[in-house]
Amino acid sequence: MFNKLRPVWLVARRELRDQLRDWRVLMPMLILTLCFPYLMNEFARQTADFLNSFDANLVLDRLVPFSILIIGFFPITISLVVALESFVGEKERGTIEPLLTAPFDDWQLYFGKLLVGVITPLLASYTSIGLYLLLASQQGLELPKASVMLQLMLLTTAHAFLMVSAAIVISVQSTSVKAANLLASFIVIPVALLMQGEAVLLFWGNESVLWLAILGVVIIALLLIRVGIAHFEREYLLGREIDTLNFKWMVKTFWASFSEGAANVAQWYGKAFASSFRRAMPAMLLMVLLAVAAAWFSYDWVVINIAGTLSAASAEDLVELEESIGGLPDLSSLGEQRMDAPFLFLNNTRVMAIIFLAGLASFSVLGVLIYIINVSLIGGVYGVLELLGVAPLPIFLAGVLPHGIFELPALLVGSAVVLYIGAALVTPQTGKSMSEVLIELMADWAKIFIGLVVPFLALAAVIEAYITPIFLAGVIAR
């Protein structure tokens, strides 16, 4: 094992040495590491004085953890610079070829670069945080408890790995440092949004949710590393692909994959659609299992927790609950009040599009999460109905089943394709460039979406608008 890791350290150590001799990397890192804690400390002192004058202790409690999150993040931004030019920079300087001719495995080169991308910025980041904690304690500010401190350190580390792994993916696929820098916005923007979300969680003060956020960031970082390794090939670094967008080629590749030479709709369903459907089958089976598990867990959670909450509720709370339930629309008039089918169709299509986009941005993680939430609602509502003393089965058979026959498979298959795309992206695809793989996966999604999801959602919307309310009203009337 040690022998396998030796080349990783060799690549990393050489580059670390190189970094430490480059004032363009060292100077900003030193400034950010040493000066920023002082500035942040001064900001915290001023803010503390201001908040104390209003007795805003809650905000004050969160100020130090928030400052640590920010202080830890700034030196990490350097990692982006280092990692972005890791492969493409060497390619531009012509030093990549002797390194590529070394008897190293691809993963050894990849991890060497990953390591060097995170080591220096993380050391700077930890130093900066340490310095700030020292200053904050001298100020008499309350330091975060150990578990929060651990969360912050983990978040900082995960940010570094997330940014570096994404930057390396870009670096491998780019042909110039300039192109890699331009593509860096695809890292900076999501990470900036992520930081805002984490800051909100910090101020909200919900530790358990923050653990989930950390887990999410770690999973995305691991998936990005996997993508990087899956698509790292020496050949890409020496290939002839250029950075300009070749729309003609993109359209041609997409169309070839989408139509697969079919001459009419029947042929298309039999050949092109069927091949994509077959590829997504394992993901569909997994989604069925996930649906069963999610529905069962949400039902179980509702029955256990809500029942307890209801029995422990005061008479006042129960009155309030009754009043709020009384505010719901009159279910008995459902037969006459028909919902708009186009609205239902557009709403459900929008959900599918969100699942796709969220999945695409997170290697399917967020897409699958939205799917799980949707399916969990079914189990949850089933449990609530049971608690309210209503027989849930007839309600479900009348209120969900008629349109659910089409809507649920559409949701399942549409989400399964997103899972399939995520899995395919993190799987090595030899002989194909990453852009080629991505376009073919888009074609797979389009085939399933147009060939199955859209027609099923349209049918479901019509049934939900015109047939389900009649069944439901009949059941409720009885």
Added chain:
Amino acid sequence: MIETNDLSKQFNDFHAVDGVNLSVPAGQILALLGQNGAGKTTTVRMLTALLKPTRGSARVAGYDVARNGDDVRASVGVLTEHHGLYMRMSAWEYMDFFGQVYHLDPSLRKTRAENLLEYFGLAEAAKRRIGEYSKGMRQKLALARAMMHEPSVLLLDEPTSAMDPESARLVRDEIARLKSTQRTIMLCSHNLTEVELLADKIAIIYRGKILIQGSLNELKQNVLGSPEYSVRFASEWDASGLELPQGMELLEKTATSLKVRVDAPQVSNPQLLQRLASISVPVVAFQEEVRTLEQVYLKVMAAAKGKEYVQ
């Protein structure tokens, strides 16, 4: 050894290398000649397992380039088109780094680095940053790096470019020494004089295809025809009555000289000299006309481009 069979590489619609068949046994030097973009670098990159062939196969030092990439890379020393030197490192650190890359133990790294730097005249500058080196020094260092692990196969792209004549001679001598130690060497060069001096076999590549290959004499024979000889007389002499031996063709005749093409010089030349001596013709010089690799190369390229070769 290097052995390729129908080796091909296609980038989208572009055939960079197309059906290349080469065979270089141990202890031989093959020179690959061709214009820029002819496919030399792509061939070398396939032979170092950096690019995967789209068709055909290649074996280097006994390993298949498509299946045993790491073994191929461990057995090959490459001097790339760009030197690939780390400018903030010293030559000493650079050699030590590549010694570690090839798993050499510390004492061996030290000895090899010392010897190579000494041989190439870089010992005194070994602790200086490579960024301060001249072009020639960088070239020598890159070559030293390629030899650091004493590979059985060497792939050298323009090994003496940017070098002063003294250094170029040094490098040529080293290549010749390496050949004598049974190493297989492939040389990509535009320096045809150097190729003539070093290569056992020459291949000319154009638009990814090998146009011709063989030893220098074979190429001359095949491309320029049989060797030509000139005979110079001490005084004017009418050669119209001279009967040339079989296999000898008269190309040019002046009052004081003759120029002939000879199919089998070892047979025909002594016969000609005998005849001239028997009729007491005062011959002052009998020499083979100089025919260079450059002539061969230009003629082959002209034919490939459909142009007429002008000598």
